[in-house]
Amino acid sequence: MTTGWTDINKMFEAMLLKGRLDEFYEDLGKSFGWRPELAAVGYYPRTNLTDEGDHFLFIAELPGIEKENLQVKLQGNYLEISGVNKITGPEGYSTHRSERKSTEFTRSFTLPADVDAGKVKATLKSGLLTLTLPKAEAMKPVQITIN
Amino acid sequence: MEGENLIDKGQAARKLAKTILKATPLVNIYENEEEILLCLELPGVSRKDIKIQIDNGLLTLIGVRSIERKGVSEWDEIKDVEYHRSFSVPPTINTEQVAADLVNGVLTLRLPKSAAAQPKTIEINAK
Incomplete structure (x- = not known):
């Protein structure tokens, strides 16, 4: 038992905090009218x-x-x-540039x-x-x- | 009087040239043993508004798009633009035989390689 409960708790806390931060940034984004579905396409x-x-x-x-x-x-x-x-x-051609x-x-x-x-x-x-x-x-x- | 008129016309033309936006058309370039293909996106550009020139190893393409606007605009994301792009053409291309097709807003330029530049299979003579 090298990993104590405190260490595990710390890990969980960090994860929870990260989750909260993500939510925070998401909310921040929403308040500025940023929509992830639009950013994607x-x-x-x-x-x-x-x-x-x-x-x-x-x-x-x-x-x-x-x-x-x-x-x-x-x-x-x-x-x-x-x-x-x-x-x-087209078939049988090599592609040199593909911007489209x-x-x-x-x-x-x-x-x-x-x-x-x-x-x-x-x-x-x-x-x-x-x-x-x-x-x-x-x-x-x-x-x-x-x- | 006529001279003044000409100056007016010149200024009007310059003003128009300044207001039109410049855009670079997207291109895909393909090659096989016989030819090089350039496929360019020119949405909304008519055949008659495209100029293609090959001079001294440089292919220049200019296409002007002007969209007819009759009513009141609600939103306007597709602007009138002048598409402009140049490509260096390798000396192996037979510039006399370049062909261009415009299909659904995509211009395909076929640049055939001269016979001397195409790979040849050498037959070995049996004795």
Whole structure:
């Protein structure tokens, strides 16, 4: 019995303290708006959103992605895009430089208004995913006639 | 009068050139015995806005992206940029036969090696 209870207690204390410190740093991170799930994936892909009156135009930058590897989910004013941009080198070639990497991503957005999910148009062209998101009837701007 | 107009135009062009952001496109480089492949990411860049030049062993690529904006912007992470990147081309490349394909925002440049640079199998003559 060379390891006394005090030593074990000390070890436990150190572990507990470490646990508490981790929690503390996590809380600290949260209070500054740092979210680990975002740090892991980053803001990938980059997106734009414009309000064009009766619809929103959404663009996401996804060069080289296959449309089979891309999913778009919509509910009310919640939009989620997810997928994987697979980068595979051609067969029989050696790789000298590899800056483009396979990326798996999920990114969600809160749109400024509800959209009519049934009338959404999606296109994938020149590495940009473009979504035309018609606003739900009740959300559309209305012209008021003055009597 | 006309001279002044030209100066105005020159200044406007310089202003525009200053406001556009510069970006470096990501690249993957592959090689086999026949060719070198450069695959560059140029999302949102049209075919007509890409210029590729090979001069004195230096391949220079410039691509301009300008995204049409009609409505009111809610958020804007994809900026208008000028993509710019240069590569040294080894003398073994036949620069006359370089081919370029633009597919879904990825530009692939095929740089074929000249016949003299490709490995050859030497047949041994039997006597």
